Amino acid sequence: MNANDKEKIRLGKKAWEERTAGKERQKKFMTVSSVPIKPLYTPEDVEDLDYMKDLNYPGAYPYTRGVQPNMYRGRNWTMRQFAGFATATESNERYKYLLSQGQTGLSVAFDMPTIMGYDSDHARSFGEVGRVGVAIDSLDDMETLFSDIPLDKITTSMTINAPASILWCLYIATAEKQGVPSHKLGGTIQNDILKEYIAQKSWIFPPEPSMRLITDIFDFAAQHVPKWNTVSISGYHIREAGSTAVQELAFTLADGFAYVEAGMKAGLDVDAFAPRLSFFFNAHMDFFEEIAKYRAARRIWARRMKEKYGAKDEKSLLLRFHTQTAGCSLTAQQPENNIIRTAYEALGAVLGGTQSLHTNSMDEVLSLPTEKSVRIALRTQQIIAEETGVTNTIDPLAGSYFVEALTNQMEEEAEKYFERIDNYGGVLEAIDEGFFQQEIADAAYRYQQEIEKDERIIVGVNGYTIEESQDIEILKIDPQIEENQRKRVQRVRETRDNIVCNNRLEALRKAAGTSDNLIPVILDAVRAYATEGEIVQVLREVFGEYKEKPIF
Numbered sequence: 001m002n003a004n005d006k007e008k009i010r011l012g013k014k015a016w017e018e019r020t021a022g023k024e025r026q027k028k029f030m031t032v033s034s035v036p037i038k039p040l041y042t043p044e045d046v047e048d049l050d051y052m053k054d055l056n057y058p059g060a061y062p063y064t065r066g067v068q069p070n071m072y073r074g075r076n077w078t079m080r081q082f083a084g085f086a087t088a089t090e091s092n093e094r095y096k097y098l099l100s101q102g103q104t105g106l107s108v109a110f111d112m113p114t115i116m117g118y119d120s121d122h123a124r125s126f127g128e129v130g131r132v133g134v135a136i137d138s139l140d141d142m143e144t145l146f147s148d149i150p151l152d153k154i155t156t157s158m159t160i161n162a163p164a165s166i167l168w169c170l171y172i173a174t175a176e177k178q179g180v181p182s183h184k185l186g187g188t189i190q191n192d193i194l195k196e197y198i199a200q201k202s203w204i205f206p207p208e209p210s211m212r213l214i215t216d217i218f219d220f221a222a223q224h225v226p227k228w229n230t231v232s233i234s235g236y237h238i239r240e241a242g243s244t245a246v247q248e249l250a251f252t253l254a255d256g257f258a259y260v261e262a263g264m265k266a267g268l269d270v271d272a273f274a275p276r277l278s279f280f281f282n283a284h285m286d287f288f289e290e291i292a293k294y295r296a297a298r299r300i301w302a303r304r305m306k307e308k309y310g311a312k313d314e315k316s317l318l319l320r321f322h323t324q325t326a327g328c329s330l331t332a333q334q335p336e337n338n339i340i341r342t343a344y345e346a347l348g349a350v351l352g353g354t355q356s357l358h359t360n361s362m363d364e365v366l367s368l369p370t371e372k373s374v375r376i377a378l379r380t381q382q383i384i385a386e387e388t389g390v391t392n393t394i395d396p397l398a399g400s401y402f403v404e405a406l407t408n409q410m411e412e413e414a415e416k417y418f419e420r421i422d423n424y425g426g427v428l429e430a431i432d433e434g435f436f437q438q439e440i441a442d443a444a445y446r447y448q449q450e451i452e453k454d455e456r457i458i459v460g461v462n463g464y465t466i467e468e469s470q471d472i473e474i475l476k477i478d479p480q481i482e483e484n485q486r487k488r489v490q491r492v493r494e495t496r497d498n499i500v501c502n503n504r505l506e507a508l509r510k511a512a513g514t515s516d517n518l519i520p521v522i523l524d525a526v527r528a529y530a531t532e533g534e535i536v537q538v539l540r541e542v543f544g545e546y547k548e549k550p551i552f
Contacts, residue, residue, distance in 0.1 A: 119533030242444025294352030
């Protein structure tokens with residue numbers, strides 16, 4: 001653009017501003033993250049944009065326009081509904097139902113005792129077994145969970161973090177029982193312990209041994225499970241805790257950099273493990289802000305991996321991500337409105353170039369989803385893929401003055417956060433000082449204040465309200481489920497070879513006190529039907545438990 005063109009645009013904008021001055025319907029316009037939005041974006045807002053350097057073509061560095069050259073014209077995203085409840089038997093039936101309805105990948109939700117490393121008959125599990133996900137205590141449960149589902153034909157994502165190494169070994173051992181070798185397995189374990197300390201709060205061990213387990217998984221996967229995504233670096237829970245979009249972007253990528261540095265510090269070649277790192281982002285309600293977030297994330301990751309960490313393999317530069325629509329945006333009031341919210345959020349994820357997607361069900365704010373509501377959620381994705389036409393061209397919003405300016409702005413703001421984190425000494429030090437926790441708490445408080453002052457309208461909550469009675473079906477978990485699961489894990493302990501099992505747990509205890517890779521010994525223990533709780537207890541006795549410093 002030459003100087004004459006710039007002057008014409010400047011004068012035109014000035015005239016437009018004079019015509020529209022004082023004619024806006026509200027005092028301020030902002031994103032969900034409270035970022036002020038201009039009334040109009042013009043070439044002036046992207047005049048420094050270099051197409052080849054900042055955008056380039058899809059599948060080309062820095063991958064702003066997508067990680068695949070042909071994106072959805074080649075293959076649609078994986079439709080991976082997050083599901084799990086009650087026992088392995090009930091969840092197995094739900095998986096088969098979803099697959100019969102066109103779902104293309106599995107995603108396992110575990111109950112709280114499993115997430116926290118307790119068996120179903122532990123005193124701390126009382127009242128929680130099978131309530132918010134499926135209860136998995138041993139190889140016996142995992143075999144049932146995937147009964148008649150060939151693990152070499154499907155990819156599976158498992159939302160598990162502190163005990164991820166154990167659940168992953170249970171999956172590998174289950175595949176062995178099916179005759180499927182580990183090198184044929186595809187899927188993801190979330191395995192993102194850093195975001196647990198930052199936002200989700202379901203930790204077991206202190207950070208250092210937790211990071212050791214993660215780098216052990218990197219090493220074992222590179223040699224034996226090469227198609228597996230070893231960590232899904234998660235911004236989803238950071239956002240659900242109340243962060244802004246920029247905080248989600250910056251804190252998630254900072255965690256990713258910390259895993260890369262931990263792997264390299266453990267002596268691994270960055271290109272040996274980085275291609276199997278994946279990401280997990282939230283899809284919130286602000287359509288353009290979310291799309292800009294995904295585009296900025298790809299660009300930042302590629303640049304850092306190439307320029308700072310010296311990655312040579314192109315796959316190490318690709319930020320591949322799963323997306324879940326925002327659970328925190330759903331409302332108990334007028335729950336059918338959640339179908340509409342989810343549809344817009346899912347559309348933003350697709351236009352942002354996600355590789356897989358979970359769409360929330362309308363009743364998730366009230367209970368685990370019913371079969372009907374989860375089918376509607378899946379149909380939402382299928383309608384986007386088959387009927388809207390948005391998959392016919394790649395990154396259709398590229399070149400939009402607004403989208404490109406917002407993408408640049410998000411990258412700049414994320415870089416400021418990286419600098420602040422570096423000033424603490426890194427992610428672990430910033431966690432210890434409560435930096436992330438305080439930033440998220442402040443953002444959540446500001447958002448709530450905006451709602452309470454009616455500066456932000458949530459339909460059905462502080463606007464367009466109605467008097468209504470709740471008349472939608474609610475899924476209820478039978479309390480007898482817990483008693484049955486308690487008996488099931490006790491039966492496993494009674495029928496296994498306890499001499500072999502105890503010897504393998506003792507081998508794990510000894511290995512935990514060394515620097516040896518722990519995955520082979522955990523795998524041996526689960527093959528002998530050691531329970532998750534028994535394995536965690538051994539590691540807890542060696543590693544200790546994490547206690548968070550209070551920040552308020």
